[in-house]
Amino acid sequence: PSLFPWLGCSHRSSSICLRWEEEKKEDGVKWTQLEHRGPYFAPVYEPLPDDVRFYYDGKPLKLSLATEEIATFYAKMLDHEYTTKEIFQNNFFNDWRKEMTSDEQKIIKDLDKCDFREIHKYFVDKSEARKALSKEEKQKLKEEADKIQEEYGYCILDGHREKIGNFKTEPPGLFRGRGDHPKMGMLKKRIMPEDVVINCSKDSKIPEPPEGHKWKEVRFDNTVTWLASWTENIQNTLKYIMLNPSSKLKGEKDWQKYEVARRLKDVVHKIRAQYRIDWKSKEMKKRQRAVALYFIDKLALRAGNEKEEGETADTVGCCSLRVEHIRLHPQLDGQEHVVEFDFLGKDSIRYYNKVSVEKMVFKNLQLFMKNKDPSDDLFDRLNTSILNRHLQSLMDGLSAKVFRTYNASITLQEQLKALTNSEDNVAGKLLSYNRANRAVAILCNHQRSTPKTFEKSMQNLQAKVRQTKLRVPRPDLTSDLFLKKKKLLKRLEEQLAKLNVQATDKEENKQIALGTSKLNYLDPRISIAWCKKFGVPIEKIYNKTQREKFAWAIDMADEDFEF
């Protein structure tokens, strides 16, 4: 039986199977029934034992409960790099002082005189103690967590029991922005039921707020998919409780995303031809649009919205590139018309690339940069809204990010075709798969910091390779002795090959994160078709969670699937 009966077998014969689908919803309507228990709130603050003290200017100082709680947030982070940063310290201290009693404010005036070390040690010990718990005690904790998950972790959506993605409110703490964030260290306040808006269906069992509390609001909006929301106090933006990726709602949306990208495949040649023509347009605006689109298409850059200065880290995408982010080289390393990109993108991840571009693009860039300061916008006549409006006019549903999805998926398909050798064993095929995946991750600039244990674990692996090599019997033994060892030889050679593959894969993966593209950019049907075609079990490619997320694709893709 199908995991996704509502999908029917529409990929094979949509007209016949429509009857399996649920009642078609009106435009914008996301559900007809939604019932849940509301968010699970972060545990209340437990005061420190009396023997764990905070010191000011060398002397112990008993803090009020609220002040102490915020002190523990800082204390817990003491050995993190964040606490060495001046902005972090200042933001923390400002916000902390705001929550102090007036007596405390009179005393605590200098963060440098605050000694959190005893509190820090208390939490380190506590976490050690947790790790050292007996099997039974750990089991008991696990059961308690499972019970909460069971009670709050699911909702009913249109008759199906669905897993919720994030059913807990975010606990209070100190804001940890990425990169050079001006708000790092600010106090993230505790979310109370009075901050929370509940969304559910009118006729469902309305969730009860915790004893003695009220919800901010209960609404019945079936045009949105969230179950609860609140406004976060750092950036003053909304946070939502939403469904898990394994849910039908998210799955269908995911499917739809890849179908849009597949439609782009049909018109991308036309679009490319058009932007080449537009490079010569007499309208500056059109030229900028055409060059930006070329970057988005060729380099898989993000759209690049404008950001409010001073509110977030200074990062850019395509439309928000500044003159200082590129350098033009008429010649470089034997190539012509080279553009050197160097900027911080999403999450302050550096994008560095040297690309040889078409002559017309190069000339246009020179033109766009003429008489500008380094801090001026490269595309001063363009923004994401203009670009996306244009893209929408070229194809229904087309926006800048569709190019990332399209180029990622088509690259995976092409690379799999080029790299897979049907003669290889499963390990060899998996290396090819990972390499194809890696080509996409590199295209999308999905980086990670080299794992702390990388060098060590690489050395361990190399040592293992050496050991295995030593055990391989040598043909210089007398020939019948050698023949007897043939079986062993074969086994060891296989093992050795596998280890070498592992080592290669590991090294190539040092600073590349494969997960993001796998989860968000690669049409899962490509991978599933590949698995089926080459006899690789799907579990080798997708773990349990991933198989749940991609259930829709596992259900529909056969080995002939073409993106």
Added chain:
DNA sequence: AGCTCAACTTAGAATCGTAATG
């Protein structure tokens, strides 16, 4: 056209749990 904002997807780091190893 430009601005603001809600709603949603995408992202790497931190933490957790378990399998491999000694």
Added chain:
DNA sequence: CATTACGATTCTAAGTTGAGCT
């Protein structure tokens, strides 16, 4: 059996998009 290593999972920040307003 204890420790380590690593994949899985959780967490929540940081993007994109388009609607609605002026």
